[in-house]
Amino acid sequence: xxxxxxxxxxxxxxxxxxxxxxxxxxxxxxxxxxxxxxxxxxxxxxxxxxxxxxxxxxxxxxxxxxxxxxxxxxxxxxxxxxxxxxxxxxxxxxxxxxxxxxxxxxxxxxxxxxxxxxxxxxxxxxxxxxxxxxxxxxxxxxxxxxxxxxxxxxxxxxxxxxxxxxxxxxxxxxxxxxxxxxxxxxxxxxxxxxxxxxxxxxxxxxxxxxxxxxxxxxxxxxxxxxxxxxxxxxxxxxxxxxxxxxxxxxxxxxxxxxxxxxxxxxxxxxxxxxxxxxxxxxxxxxxxxxxxxxxxxxxxxxxxxxxxxxxxxxxxxxxxxxxxxxxxxxxxxxxxxxxxxxxx
Amino acid sequence: xxxxxxxxxxxxxxxxxxxxxxxxxxxxxxxxxxxxxxxxxxxxxxxxxxxxxxxxxxxxxxxxxxxxxxxxxxxxxxxxxxxxxxxxxxxxxxxxxxxxxxxxxxxxxxxxxxxxxxxxxxxxxxxxxxxxxxxxxxxxxxxxxxxxxxxxxxxxxxxxxxxxxxxxxxxxxxxxxxxxxxxxxxxxxxxxxxxxxxxxxxxxxxxxxxxxxxxxxxxxxxxxxxxxxxxxxxxxxxxxxxxxxxxxxxxxxxxx
Numbered sequence: 001x002x003x004x005x006x007x008x009x010x011x012x013x014x015x016x017x018x019x020x021x022x023x024x025x026x027x028x029x030x031x032x033x034x035x036x037x038x039x040x041x042x043x044x045x046x047x048x049x050x051x052x053x054x055x056x057x058x059x060x061x062x063x064x065x066x067x068x069x070x071x072x073x074x075x076x077x078x079x080x081x082x083x084x085x086x087x088x089x090x091x092x093x094x095x096x097x098x099x100x101x102x103x104x105x106x107x108x109x110x111x112x113x114x115x116x117x118x119x120x121x122x123x124x125x126x127x128x129x130x131x132x133x134x135x136x137x138x139x140x141x142x143x144x145x146x147x148x149x150x151x152x153x154x155x156x157x158x159x160x161x162x163x164x165x166x167x168x169x170x171x172x173x174x175x176x177x178x179x180x181x182x183x184x185x186x187x188x189x190x191x192x193x194x195x196x197x198x199x200x201x202x203x204x205x206x207x208x209x210x211x212x213x214x215x216x217x218x219x220x221x222x223x224x225x226x227x228x229x230x231x232x233x234x235x236x237x238x239x240x241x242x243x244x245x246x247x248x249x250x251x252x253x254x255x256x257x258x259x260x261x262x263x264x265x266x267x268x269x270x271x272x273x274x275x276x277x278x279x280x281x282x283x284x285x286x287x288x289x290x291x292x293x294x295x296x297x298x299x300x301x302x303x304x305x306x307x308x309x310x311x312x313x314x315x316x317x318x319x320x321x322x323x324x325x326x327x328x329x330x331x332x333x334x335x336x337x338x339x340x341x342x343x344x
Numbered sequence: 345x346x347x348x349x350x351x352x353x354x355x356x357x358x359x360x361x362x363x364x365x366x367x368x369x370x371x372x373x374x375x376x377x378x379x380x381x382x383x384x385x386x387x388x389x390x391x392x393x394x395x396x397x398x399x400x401x402x403x404x405x406x407x408x409x410x411x412x413x414x415x416x417x418x419x420x421x422x423x424x425x426x427x428x429x430x431x432x433x434x435x436x437x438x439x440x441x442x443x444x445x446x447x448x449x450x451x452x453x454x455x456x457x458x459x460x461x462x463x464x465x466x467x468x469x470x471x472x473x474x475x476x477x478x479x480x481x482x483x484x485x486x487x488x489x490x491x492x493x494x495x496x497x498x499x500x501x502x503x504x505x506x507x508x509x510x511x512x513x514x515x516x517x518x519x520x521x522x523x524x525x526x527x528x529x530x531x532x533x534x535x536x537x538x539x540x541x542x543x544x545x546x547x548x549x550x551x552x553x554x555x556x557x558x559x560x561x562x563x564x565x566x567x568x569x570x571x572x573x574x575x576x577x578x579x580x581x582x583x584x585x586x587x588x589x590x591x592x593x594x595x596x597x598x599x600x
Binding site: 179182261 | 426
């Protein structure tokens, strides 16, 4: 028993792609046996994992607080859906265009704000989010206004619509997850953490702080755009209310509950929050109160989120070890404050 | 190597640097001393691009860096440490040192995203170089510990390793002896001299511990109220009546 556990720990620390891919295969097999409702929920978890992974690069690794991601998520959904509806563009082309477009547009939108940090950056991005939301509601000729529009579903390999978007989302999210995880283990990851921990010291060591912030924002915007494009096909109906400030807060809760600055937390957070949402859906009237209480409990008793607990198990000792750091097979420590390596 | 010419810096009505000039020669260890509030750290911030002077000029190796950004100055081969240790708490000691090698890794964004073979090679080489530097500073045993878990004095040594790992032409040290015991100050003085002899690095040292200044510096510049009031070898400068009056005090010679 000890040997497999050791090899799992070793593979996890070294950043092997085998385990994430194996997990994805297991999720795919389980997903294909689920009823449409549960598969819909699982697909939501998968899509939000992609979005939260990007948000984690921004918030967890780089320490940048943004409220624009629900809007970027929305732009991704609208661009994907509207390109199909208005222009008759095939879904893959629309999805790729939305991802690239949101990466570019998101970066341009916040470029002036990148001179800011902390609460000032948050307020600037909130302004961007509100402006985008206003456009989605009021540019009716293109966006169909507050009522939204029906987005085409997709079908692959003769599967039904939900199964098709589930598998598509799972494949793209797995690839995206592996790429983002790879990136934060390189010098880019160290630069993200450096500008979060102390931007003055980072600059004195040659880190271009503005460029690093731009990369972090572009990466997370790209993830949001891709997730939005997938979400439009899952919902089959796109409306502004799916991308409002409440959704933004929910995304942040997912990142915090999972574990800020941990890639594993990007998967756990959405799963837990969506599971809770569904469990509490029957408790109408109490839903918000119970959900709020659970969140307060997390903040009070598990502020670092779930992922550090799992790392402890994987580390096999009383250390809060990490999954980041270059893939040299050595003990590593690059992480957010939530799961930094601590000698005991 | 580094020329500071007629530099002035004000924050509102407060003039922190007043027409200050001095130079740092190639391979020289220059001490910058003066009372608190003299403008020493402000001078270091101006040199490294954190503050932009209202007047004056700063040249590094003959190139004007007066309006350059901090990361551009660092890339030109000028590195520094800070008065309070600024290690990144979210990284291990060796990763903190690797940060000193970051500006231009051999792989780009896309290479990092897909994990190209160059990434692994560069990362391994960067780790190796950083470990060698930590070993040279006597801190290799702490490589995998988080930066924040070290004592203040140990963090200062790691910060010096981080500044040195890219083999800069100029190194600015802001009170590196803070938090070190007397024997460790002697060791630090030896290290500073070794940095000059082994790497050929020119060093500007801000320090209040005169034991270190005398042991490491061949020349000393004294600042007071934003102005340079003395410039010369340590013995001559510390005997200067203006320096005794404004900084060392009349009891300095009686005690030493």
